Amino acid sequence: MPDFDYDLFVIGAGSGGVRAARISASHGARVAVAEEHRVGGTCVIRGCVPKKMLVYGSMFAEELGHAGNYGWTIEGARFDWPTLRDFVNRDVDRLEGLYGKTLESHGVEVFAERATIAGPNTVRLASGREITAAHILIAVGAWPMMPDFPGVEHCISSNEMFHLEEQPKRLMVVGGGYIALEFAGIFNALGSEVTVVNRSDRLLRSYDAQVVERALHIMMGRGITFHMNRLVQSVTRDEEAGCLLVDLGDADPIHADQVLIAAGRVPNTSGLGLENAGVELTERGAIKVDEQSRTTCPSIYAVGDVTDRVQLTPVAIREGHAFADSVFGGKPRTVDYANIPSAVFTQPPLAGVGLTEEQARQTYGSVKVYSSDFRPMKNIFSPHAERGLYKLIVDETSEKILGIHMIGPEAPEILQMAAIALTAGLTKQAFDDTVALHPSMAEELVLLK
Template identity: 50%
Template sequence: MATSFDLDLFVIGGGSGGVRAARVAAQGGAKVALAEESRMGGTCVIRGCVPKKLMVFASTVPGTLAEAAGYGWRVGAASFDWPVFRKKLHSELDRLEGIYRAGLVNAGVTIHDQRAVIADPHRVRLADGTEFTARHILVATGGRPFRAEIPGCESAMVSDDVFNLETLPKSILIIGGGYIASEFACVLAGLGVKVTQFYRGEQILRGFDGEARDLVAEGMRERGVDLRLGTTIEAAEEVEGGTRITASTGGAEVYEKVLLATGRVPNTHGMGLEEAGVKIGKAGEIVVNEYSQTDVPSIYAVGDVTGRIALTPVAIREGMAFVETVFGGNPTPVDHELVPSAVFTQPELGSVGLTEDEAGGRGPVEIYATSFRPMRSAFAGAPDRVLMKLVVETESRRVLGCHIVSPEAGELIQLAAVAVKMGATKEDFDRTCAVHPTMAEELVTMKMPVRRLG
């Protein structure tokens, strides 16, 4: 006799991956419920990609005004009103949350606005004590900022807090060298905050192409970020007006705010996962197979909580593949190869495929690269430089990686990623006629390699 369940699917987590899986499964006829203890939309919509990108847009205006003067425009005095921007920002997030919620309701998903934990492989318990049984459980609880314990920095912010500041600080120290730390350094500097950034490593944006990292760091410094590499906090003390920080490289300074941006961790604590038999990795991530299934056959997980690739579009694709596998009868593994990404620093960095260092370890490769002042910046008298770079496998001629540092690099890399994903060769790029005058035309006009490796 078949076991009867209250639901076909219970989704824990209302971020991009969980919402997409719940909605599509319900549209296909499944009986679905979703629990979210915070706001619908998750990290991306509420405290990540979306509000951050809107802040990026706001922070680029001073550069645009400066450039305008270089083109003959007479620009008057301008100032930034954070409360006005913040009010409009939160109104937009409310609107987007409403869209996510309406999509679930219209698909027939039952929403529970409270925390949910796993009671056993087929049972979920809500914070109010209500329990539901489900044939399948999908965990999509995402991640959260890692808060490093630094004596004297107890009042330090994490990235979530930036969007809720009542007023912008006059000065801030950002700890970290990843994309979150570097993006916020550029954003806040562009909005008029005096920004200092400490990173213990030799260069920011570890994992990205070295040449691209160097150019981004150079551009950040030109825009006013006091970037200090090989530097950590030696001592910290909360004083009147902020926090007095002593750097490991010497010297002390008081910063009105301190932002800890030293990574993120999966939201798995206290969820009953291990008690139910789900394997948890060393970093707290849920261990899954290529179909996003855990060691417990009825429990699946998608998105940042799995510690795979922490990008919203990846979580959405994982959620879709889960639905196709479990409810579509078509086992669909998730393709995590050649996923493009962008870092919204100033300048932006777009990347897909292997870096020069990564490719150099797998056989002979050729590096095609050019760095130059684009026409727009040069005419305005700005020092900005851009980078266009291709990593090419010598034998097959296949383009293994593409790396761009430039304005709108995120937009450019999305299109380049199509060619790289299709397995385009250097000759395919060469056969493509250039669009002139553009920065991106350099991707199809580089004839001679600048380096050969392996």
């Protein structure tokens, strides 16, 4: 064996990279990691974790709005954006420290600088130093995509949303995915005037259409304005009015204090030097990998969003763990991408696992759809007459559960346990045989007829 500086060099200290580094080190490998931003990656530093904390803050605003029905009299209540922003960012700092300690406790050396590929077994640090490794793992994630239109420099991405100096009174969100709608819901609940612009007539394409339609109606009922089948033509700054003018092709532009571009994320492969090792990319710019996460260069692997398989943190973690076990642990294994649960933390949240109704009909032909359309007891206190919707998609022949989809308070918490049914291959009868927990929203799943 050639004499390498490390057994494994990981480029990127996000969720997938950190897991791969930690597990590889626990198997006895000599491991180093390079991270040009902050340890923790997108999810911990500028993604799902701080965003979920903002969701909690905005949920409190909703509860406060109908506290009187709970018997509470609250005088002089007001919201201060910097207080919530700074609290969230302090906790991000805490989590970053924990990730760093995890790597340190496993003997992983961390280089706080950018690293690129210089060859099949060589990485080059921004400082100019070259380091060799028997294996290289690329886990640099994805980056917000910014479209090309005049004035895009006046807009921001989701990365900057956690550091806004002040809360925008008027926020425009461009996009129809989960990032766009979660931020729209957060700032709507906190009192901002929110407008969503989407290039098509469909939101949240990977989720069940009926559940998404319910979410749209609820968001509109809460005051969010939607412009569907529209594209931003340009954004200009009106210095006199102190705001942005967004042209959607209409006669009159829309006034906004902030424009968030949340139109998707692209694999962060630019400038990585992949050509130096013959690492090939897909048409979307993602790194090509096989079932073992190996690239077209035998010594280089890739996990997480940079491969564009499934852009979810738990998936990146599993891919990183599987890589470490396979390469250094003597336990070859792959990741099962079937029945991955996911959620959108709008208000209320929606969640799903397995096939949507449309997908199930295309795949199985004859399916049964069981649903419950109800007003959650918690919503009785709210002035919003919002209804929850649960759906169970079942193969008509075998009665096997094919998909579970829902919208309503705490939907993601309920779905996590329900997702086990799909993994276990359970049938509708298993749900029917389960005694309901009353009164709860979750009991609707076992009462569907």
